[in-house]
Amino acid sequence: MTPETLGDPAGSDEVDLIVAAWRREAPQLDVEPLEVLSRVARLARHLDRLRRDAFSAHELETWEFDVLAALRRAGAPHELSPGQLLVETLVTSGTMTNRVDRLVRRGLVDRRPDPDDGRSVRVRLTVAGAAVVDAALADLVDAEHRMLDVLGREERRALATLLRRVSAPFEG
Known part of the structure; x- marks a missing residue:
């Protein structure tokens, strides 16, 4: 079956050509x-570019948005321990220390002593950090809506x- 026979208005795409070639060249394999999954991989690359563009308009790298967004989602007072940030962003502790240091230098987060553990700190979103992550999120959501406009609401849910x-x- 082709996309056209299924009533797909998008018609054929590059993946259809790749699949057809593999079916011709390796007919013994069920491809x-x-x-x-090739479409998911290609879509992921497009989404990465879309996100980088949305974030760069606010002078943010993707990793900076990830950290700021984790703090913003935490709710007031918009702070987490470094360990909680590790869980939220899936990076190592050394990487997180470096990232927090860089965000502190930019004035987007600050470190505060943990009131429950004097040996630990909490990372808190600053007013400037909240403003930039909120603006970047608004642009991202707008761009992602446009990306999904080809689908109706029920199709998106499905x-x-x-x-x-x-x-x-694959989820934890």
């Missing part, structure tokens, strides 16, 4: 997963459900 099911075995 059906490529039809989904796609989210299917992607959740496929990614569940």
Whole structure:
């Protein structure tokens, strides 16, 4: 079946050509997963570019947005321990220390003593950090809405459900 026979208004794409070539050159292999996962991989590259553009408009790197967004999502007072930030951003402690240092120098976060543990600190979003992450998030969400405009609301919900099911075995 082709996208046209399924009523897909998008028609054929590069993945269809790749899959057809593999079916021709390696007919002994079931390459059906490529039809989904190659599109997911290509879409991920497009999404990475879209996000980098949204963040760079606010002079943020992707990793900076990730840290600031984790603090913003934490709710008032918008602070987390470095260990909590590690869990939220999936990086090592050495990497997180470096990232927090850089964000402190930019005035986007500050470190405060942990009131419950004098040996530890809390990382808190500053007013400037909250302003920049909120603006970057607004631009990101707007761009992602445009990206998904080709789908109706129910299609987006169905796609989210299917992607959740496929990614569940890899989630912590």
